[in-house]
Amino acid sequence: MKLLVAALFLPLFPFSILLNGVLSRLRSPLARFLLLLLWPQIGIFVLHAQPVPEGFVAWSLLSSGFYALRLLAVRDLGLWAGFLASSSLSLIWLGDVANDFNMHIFAFWFSLPAAMLSLLAGALARRFGAAYAGLYGGLASNAPRLSGLLVFTLLAAIATPPSPGFFAMLGLLHGAGTAPAVLVIWLLWGWAAIRLIQGFLSGNHDAPPVMDIGKGGTLFFACFLGIIVVAGIYLTGGAL
Amino acid sequence: MSIDGLMPLCIVLLPMLSALLITLGPSGTQRRVARLSVGISALTFILSAASLVSYATHPHPQWLSSGFSWGSLYLDPLSSVMAVAVAGISFVVHVYAVRYMAEEPGYGRFYTLLDLMTGTILLMVAAGDLITLLVAWHLIGVLLYFLLGHDLERPAAQRYAFWTFFTYRIGDLPLILAAVLLYKSYDTFSLPLLFERIAATPDAYLVFGMPLTIAVGLLVALAAFARSAQFPLHTWLPYTMEGPTPVSALMHAGIVNAGGFIINRFAPVFMHAGGVLHLVFAVGLVTAVMGSILMLTQNDIKKSLGYSTMGQMGFMFVECGVGAFSLAIYHLIAHGLFKGTLFLGAGSVISDARKQDGVPHDDVYTFVVERKPVASRLPWMLAAVVTVVVPFLVLGLSRWLVGGDFVGQQGAVILLFFGWATGAQLLFATYRLRAENPWRTMAMIILSLVIVVAGYTLIEHTFDLFMYPDRAIRERIYAAASIPLATFDPLVAILTVMIVVGWLATYYAAASGKPRSAALSPARLVLYSLISREFYAADVYALAAQKVLALSKRMNVWLRWL
Numbered sequence: 083m084k085l086l087v088a089a090l091f092l093p094l095f096p097f098s099i100l101l102n103g104v105l106s107r108l109r110s111p112l113a114r115f116l117l118l119l120l121w122p123q124i125g126i127f128v129l130h131a132q133p134v135p136e137g138f139v140a141w142s143l144l145s146s147g148f149y150a151l152r153l154l155a156v157r158d159l160g161l162w163a164g165f166l167a168s169s170s171l172s173l174i175w176l177g178d179v180a181n182d183f184n185m186h187i188f189a190f191w192f193s194l195p196a197a198m199l200s201l202l203a204g205a206l207a208r209r210f211g212a213a214y215a216g217l218y219g220g221l222a223s224n225a226p227r228l229s230g231l232l233v234f235t236l237l238a239a240i241a242t243p244p245s246p247g248f249f250a251m252l253g254l255l256h257g258a259g260t261a262p263a264v265l266v267i268w269l270l271w272g273w274a275a276i277r278l279i280q281g282f283l284s285g286n287h288d289a290p291p292v293m294d295i296g297k298g299g300t301l302f303f304a305c306f307l308g309i310i311v312v313a314g315i316y317l318t319g320g321a322l
Numbered sequence: 323m324s325i326d327g328l329m330p331l332c333i334v335l336l337p338m339l340s341a342l343l344i345t346l347g348p349s350g351t352q353r354r355v356a357r358l359s360v361g362i363s364a365l366t367f368i369l370s371a372a373s374l375v376s377y378a379t380h381p382h383p384q385w386l387s388s389g390f391s392w393g394s395l396y397l398d399p400l401s402s403v404m405a406v407a408v409a410g411i412s413f414v415v416h417v418y419a420v421r422y423m424a425e426e427p428g429y430g431r432f433y434t435l436l437d438l439m440t441g442t443i444l445l446m447v448a449a450g451d452l453i454t455l456l457v458a459w460h461l462i463g464v465l466l467y468f469l470l471g472h473d474l475e476r477p478a479a480q481r482y483a484f485w486t487f488f489t490y491r492i493g494d495l496p497l498i499l500a501a502v503l504l505y506k507s508y509d510t511f512s513l514p515l516l517f518e519r520i521a522a523t524p525d526a527y528l529v530f531g532m533p534l535t536i537a538v539g540l541l542v543a544l545a546a547f548a549r550s551a552q553f554p555l556h557t558w559l560p561y562t563m564e565g566p567t568p569v570s571a572l573m574h575a576g577i578v579n580a581g582g583f584i585i586n587r588f589a590p591v592f593m594h595a596g597g598v599l600h601l602v603f604a605v606g607l608v609t610a611v612m613g614s615i616l617m618l619t620q621n622d623i624k625k626s627l628g629y630s631t632m633g634q635m636g637f638m639f640v641e642c643g644v645g646a647f648s649l650a651i652y653h654l655i656a657h658g659l660f661k662g663t664l665f666l667g668a669g670s671v672i673s674d675a676r677k678q679d680g681v682p683h684d685d686v687y688t689f690v691v692e693r694k695p696v697a698s699r700l701p702w703m704l705a706a707v708v709t710v711v712v713p714f715l716v717l718g719l720s721r722w723l724v725g726g727d728f729v730g731q732q733g734a735v736i737l738l739f740f741g742w743a744t745g746a747q748l749l750f751a752t753y754r755l756r757a758e759n760p761w762r763t764m765a766m767i768i769l770s771l772v773i774v775v776a777g778y779t780l781i782e783h784t785f786d787l788f789m790y791p792d793r794a795i796r797e798r799i800y801a802a803a804s805i806p807l808a809t810f811d812p813l814v815a816i817l818t819v820m821i822v823v824g825w826l827a828t829y830y831a832a833a834s835g836k837p838r839s840a841a842l843s844p845a846r847l848v849l850y851s852l853i854s855r856e857f858y859a860a861d862v863y864a865l866a867a868q869k870v871l872a873l874s875k876r877m878n879v880w881l882r883w884l
Contacts, residue, residue: 102884152881155874161883222474223427242464243457252453255502265495272491276467276484284474 084128085138091125092175092189094138095145098168105164111204114160118197122171122189129185134175142175143263150270154277159206159213162278163199166239166271170196170247173264176254188253191246191314195239198307202232206282209292215278219285225294229283231303236279238307240271246314329373330386330395330448333405336366337412337441341434352429356420359433363409363416363440370402370409370444377402381791385450385514392457392511394450399789400586400651404447407655411575411662412440418666419568426566432472436572439465443576447583451511452501455587459497459545459580463490466577470565482561489558493548497584500541507534517590524594539595542588543602550581550635553609557860560616560628567665570624574631575662579654582638586647589790589799596802603643603803610636612857619853623668631661637740644736645803648789652782700760702833705753706826708764713745716772720779735814745771746825754832 090097101121108114149169156162170192177188205228206213222229241247251268255261295303340362344355383398395401416436423432442465446458464487471483505511507527508519520535527534546552551559559578563570585592585602592599613633620626634657641650699705717738748771749764757763790796804810842850855861 099881099884106884148877151870151874152878153874154871155878156883220474237464243460248457248460252456252498252502255498256506261499261502265499269488269491269495273488276487280471280480280484284471284477284480286475 084132085135088125088129088132089138089141091121091128092142092171093121093125093145093168094141094172094175095148095168098145098149098172102161102164102168105200106161111201114163114200114204115197118163118167118193118200119190122167122174122193123186125171126174126185126189131181138175139257139260142172143260143267146170146172146267147263147270150267150274153270153274156274157215157217157278157281159203159215159278159282160200162274163196163203163239166199166274167193167196169267169271170241173251173254173267176257176260176264178253184253188250191250194310195235195245195247198235198303199239202228202235205295206232215281219281220283222283225292227294227297227300231295231300231307232282233279234304234307236275238310240275241268244311244315246310249314329369329376330397330401330405333366333369333373333409334395334441334444334448336362336369337437337444341437341441344430344434344437352424355430355433359437360413360416360420362437363413366440366444367406367409367413370405373397374402374406378788381788383514385512387450392451392453394454394512395448396450396513397448399791400583401448403651403655403789404583405444407658408440408443408447408576411572411658412436412443414662414666415568415572415575418571419566422568423566426473428472428474432469432566435465435469435472436568439469439572439577443580446580450513452505452513452516453511455513456494456498456501459584460494462577462580463487463494466490466569466573469569470562470573472566472569476564479564482558482564485558486562489548489551489555492555493545495545496541496548497545500538500545503529503534503538503541513587520590520594533594535591535594536598539588539591539598540601542584542591543598543605546581546584546602546639547605549584550578550639551609551632552581552605552635552639553612553632554859556609556613556632557856557863559632560620560625560856561860563622563624563628567669571662571665574627574665575658578631578635579638579658581635582642582650582654585639585642586651586789589647589795592642592647593795593798593802596804599643599645599803600805601643602639606636606639606641606643608636609633610640612636615853616856619850623672624665627661627664627668631657634661640740641737643803645800646737647799648786649737649782651789652785699753699756699833700764702753702829705749705764706829708768709746709749709753709825709829710822712749712768713742713771713775716768716775717741717745717779720776723776723779739814739817741775743821745775746821750825750828753829 086097090100093101101117104117105114108117146169149165149172153162153165153169156165171189174185174189174192178184203213209225210218221232238245238247241251243249251264254264340359343358347354347358377397377399381399383396386395386397388394416433419432419436423429426432439462442458442461446455446462449455449458467483467487467490470486471480473479504516508516510516510519524535525533529537548555562573565573610633613629613631613636617626617629617633620629634653638650638653638657641647641653700708749767752764752767753760755763786796790799852858
């Protein structure tokens with residue numbers, strides 16, 4: 083029973099529908115941000131160093147792969163963040179569940195970039211009415227600071243080095259049987275992220291000019307990303 | 323940390339510092355950005371050259387720890403030589419881009435990315451542990467994507483930048499798996515320590531029933547195939563011309579060579595993975611042939627250069643496959659310099675060709691209108707004998723002068739074989755040239771061939787001694803790449819006979835001057851359509867990608883996007 087409850091918070095399909103359903107109904111980006119951060123932590127508390135049966139390992143891989151595949155066709159940034167969280171948080175089941183601290187950290191590294199993406203989705207929706215890739219191209223020339231933050235956060239979300247997710251992913255590749263599947267899922271994240279980046283950044287800008295985010299906000303967000311990277315290198319180094 | 327130890331750190335950090343200064347500095351003119359970036363690039367090159375000289379005078383590999391489990395640098399012949407090559411090519415590209423990119427939007431962004439790319443490549447070649455190597459290897463693909471897709475308004479640039487990114491990601495994954503396997507087995511990230519432990523117990527671990535060294539060798543080779551555009555993972559390379567020309571030059575001269583570098587870096591693994599070296603040889607050979615065929619059928623000079631790079635990468639893998647690891651590095655540096663020059667000069671060539679096509683007039687026009695003597699050729703039989711015999715003698719003698727015992731080394735024999743075929747190609751081209759004094763032309767070409775081959779052999783031999791000073795290691799790599807003599811000797815004999823007969827037939831056909839049949843056979847037409855569609859490799863990938871995307875959409879619709 084505990085495992086099934088944990089499967090709700092470290093979302094395995096079909097339980098993951100609940101997380102994505104709640105995310106799609108929340109209007110406030112801050113509420114989405116907090117939900118994405120807290121949701122998996124509850125799962126780790128519930129799991130609490132309980133051994134994971136083999137069946138759950140296979141289930142987590144299938145669920146993660148399923149969401150990674152579905153991610154390819156998603157154009158809405160908020161939805162994308164939710165699907166990515168569903169895919170990446172499923173992989174926590176492959177981690178060292180005996181070590182509670184590491185698990186909390188891993189969950190945090192996987193959910194934080196997705197949560198930050200939901201904040202950026204809010205910023206885009208305020209400007210364009212929707213955070214939809216391909217709706218208006220050419221964001222890079224119209225709002226370069228927002229574009230830069232979007233790119234860096236997306237890269238962190240797909241575990242690009244030196245983001246903490248990269249080291250967390252390396253920590254998950256210990257099983258010879260599961261490692262190839264994890265790598266394929268990682269490949270799909272990269273594909274999906276580039277499709278999204280191209281949808282937002284490239285092309286001629288057709289939309290009316292919008293206000294870019296301020297220098298202060300950019301600096302704050304960038305510093306936050308930098309702190310996460312440094313903290314990830316320091317904290318997750320021990321998990322390798 | 324000593325000055326010698328500080329230098330590699332500065333070499334890696336300087337370009338990154340430049341990128342940071344450009345990004346955070348006051349938004350000034352293009353001139354400020356260019357001055358800063360080019361200046362730091364020049365300094366990086368000077369430091370790299372100084373580091374190489376310093377290493378050559380005190381040749382002792384140095385492992386520079388960061389104090390953490392990763393982030394270390396390794397100063398050895400491979401990293402010293404590669405750093406100079408990378409910094410040098412990057413410096414030339416920096417200078418070229420100052421004016422070339424002047425009218426493009428995103429000048430500062432371009433130089434930031436270029437500096438980051440330079441720093442990351444330098445980090446890759448100097449990486450002293452598995453994690454640093456992986457971080458740099460992975461980041462190169464990401465940065466290359468943004469450099470190739472620099473023009474955000476051109477859909478073609480974005481499309482082919484994505485192709486490159488995706489293929490590079492495919493190449494990242496086997497290397498990650500190889501690193502994980504090595505760490506789990508030998509319990510260290512440090513490359514020198516890892517190689518020591520592999521040398522001590524190479525067969526101690528098994529993966530899926532095969533020795534770990536074979537499994538790791540295979541994974542590293544797969545990563546190298548994707549990174550260096552080996553068939554069938556080559557489709558991205560010819561289309562990267564959609565990116566800015568300086569990026570094409572940097573990529574074809576430097577980034578694409580990473581496959582040869584990584585195989586050299588893991589030489590201590592490949593010493594125990596002979597079967598993988600045979601695979602590397604086969605893939606390299608197929609790629610060299612495919613690349614050369616596709617190059618000959620292109621009418622776009624840049625795409626032709628792209629396929630030429632593919633062919634050259636194939637040759638580089640052939641060299642690795644026969645155990646000539648240092649030669650592959652020598653090849654990649656030489657190719658980098660030549661190809662970089664060709665790319666940077668391609669625009670001028672295209673401009674000149676628009677004014678004057680350079681096609682020579684026929685004999686009648688030359689004699690009657692230009693009043694010049696009609697050019698002639700040597701007797702075909704004599705030219706054929708010269709073509710077959712002279713390269714063989716020149717290559718054999720020059721190799722004998724530096725090596726002596728090459729007959730016993732299969733790798734050396736195969737390379738001589740390639741050299742012989744290339745020399746023969748040169749002489750055949752000379753024969754077809756038609757000259758006023760064909761004897762003098764042929765004599766001058768043979769003299770040039772002797773100088774080039776002797777110089778090349780001498781440099782390559784010195785380079786080999788610098789890269790792999792331990793004779794035992796060189797011999798073990800050659801031994802790993804060897805195949806049984808009972809197979810090797812007949813194979814070489816059959817190929818030799820085929821080539822000699824082929825050359826004789828070619829000479830006879832060229833001398834007899836028989837007109838080609840106007841109608842092409844159906845088989846030839848099929849072959850031509852295959853080649854002109856580039857063997858449908860890109861079409862197959864595009865179709866597969868569409869199927870996956872369609873499946874993704876269908877699943878989302880079924881599940882109402884939840």
